[in-house]
Amino acid sequence: MALAQAYETRDRLLAAHPDRLNKDDLEIRTIKTTGDQIQDRALSEAGGKGLFVKEIEEAMMQGEIDIAVHSMKDMETTLPDGLVINCILPREDTRDAFISRDGKGLADLPPGAMVGTSSLRRQSQILNRRPDLQVCIFRGNVQTRLRKLDEGVADATLLAMAGLKRLDREDVITHPLSHEDMLPAVAQGAIGIQHREDDTRIGELLAAIDHEDSRIRITCERAMLAELDGSCRTPIAGHAVLVGEDEIELWASLLSPDGTQRFDTRGTALRKDAVALGTRLGRELRDMAGDDFPSFQI
Numbered sequence: 001m002a003l004a005q006a007y008e009t010r011d012r013l014l015a016a017h018p019d020r021l022n023k024d025d026l027e028i029r030t031i032k033t034t035g036d037q038i039q040d041r042a043l044s045e046a047g048g049k050g051l052f053v054k055e056i057e058e059a060m061m062q063g064e065i066d067i068a069v070h071s072m073k074d075m076e077t078t079l080p081d082g083l084v085i086n087c088i089l090p091r092e093d094t095r096d097a098f099i100s101r102d103g104k105g106l107a108d109l110p111p112g113a114m115v116g117t118s119s120l121r122r123q124s125q126i127l128n129r130r131p132d133l134q135v136c137i138f139r140g141n142v143q144t145r146l147r148k149l150d151e152g153v154a155d156a157t158l159l160a161m162a163g164l165k166r167l168d169r170e171d172v173i174t175h176p177l178s179h180e181d182m183l184p185a186v187a188q189g190a191i192g193i194q195h196r197e198d199d200t201r202i203g204e205l206l207a208a209i210d211h212e213d214s215r216i217r218i219t220c221e222r223a224m225l226a227e228l229d230g231s232c233r234t235p236i237a238g239h240a241v242l243v244g245e246d247e248i249e250l251w252a253s254l255l256s257p258d259g260t261q262r263f264d265t266r267g268t269a270l271r272k273d274a275v276a277l278g279t280r281l282g283r284e285l286r287d288m289a290g291d292d293f294p295s296f297q298i
């Protein structure tokens with residue numbers, strides 16, 4: 001998936017700068033991260049989102065690479081000094097896909113059925129909707145998880161529609177989940193491009209492929225996450241959409257990992273106040289959860 005995202009970025013850069021860039025100017029380098037190698041534990045136990053990007057950011061700070069392509073969903077809310085993400089590509093489908101081994105939909109899954117996922121957000125929401133189901137840890141890349149499902153390790157799994165589309169694996173989807181059944185992760189489906197803040201040449205090249213509407217939505221969602229100090233140890237979901245001429249609407253949820261507690265909020269603001277809206281709803285969720293909130297961070 002990372003490679004598909006890098007090719008998409010390269011193609012967009014080439015198309016935006018036909019006179020300034022050609023294929024030979026853009027070499028694609030793959031960097032294996034610590035996060036890619038954790039197969040046996042939930043990401044939340046292993047040390048969080050940062051594991052997917054640490055090595056990449058280090059390579060960038062050392063000047064080995066000039067542009068980094070990230071799934072914004074995997075990015076911490078704060079970036080290292082000197083590195084910025086000002087460029088967001090047009091956002092893909094934000095929904096999660098429900099994938100079952102025998103093609104039965106979520107509503108038809110029998111009581112006690114096993115759902116494989118390593119995402120606390122997906123685990124908590126699925127248990128909130130269907131407390132009769134069981135959840136087991138499912139790690140590895142998209143291909144590995146689909147293989148585990150085939151092998152019968154679980155009866156169903158949940159994956160981002162965006163990743164499946166980018167890998168051209170929409171064939172495995174049983175059905176997409178509505179946002180009511182499964183509110184997506186903050187920034188799900190969005191690719192962000194990082195560069196060194198002082199590299200003005202690259203900054204200029206990237207500005208031409210930035211998709212402003214997607215960037216505003218993600219900025220709003222990430223402001224909410226930042227207010228909740230969202231490590232991936234807390235089940236948090238959030239999704240912003242642009243409405244009308246100049247407004248933005250944010251939905252946000254905070255759950256307990258077992259899905260028994262759930263807090264939801266929603267609000268709108270002018271697009272220019274996207275950050276303030278995210279911050280406000282993040283605070284609202286924190287107040288709603290009250291003293292229970294720290295105990296979510298187990």
Ligand SMILES: NCc1[nH]cc(CCC(=O)O)c1CC(=O)O
Pocket residue numbers: 071072073074142158159160161162163187188189190191
């Ligand atoms: N944590 C892994 C990860 N990071 C981004 C995506 C999907 C693509 C996206 O949301 O942009 C995935 C896989 C998944 O959640 O199914």
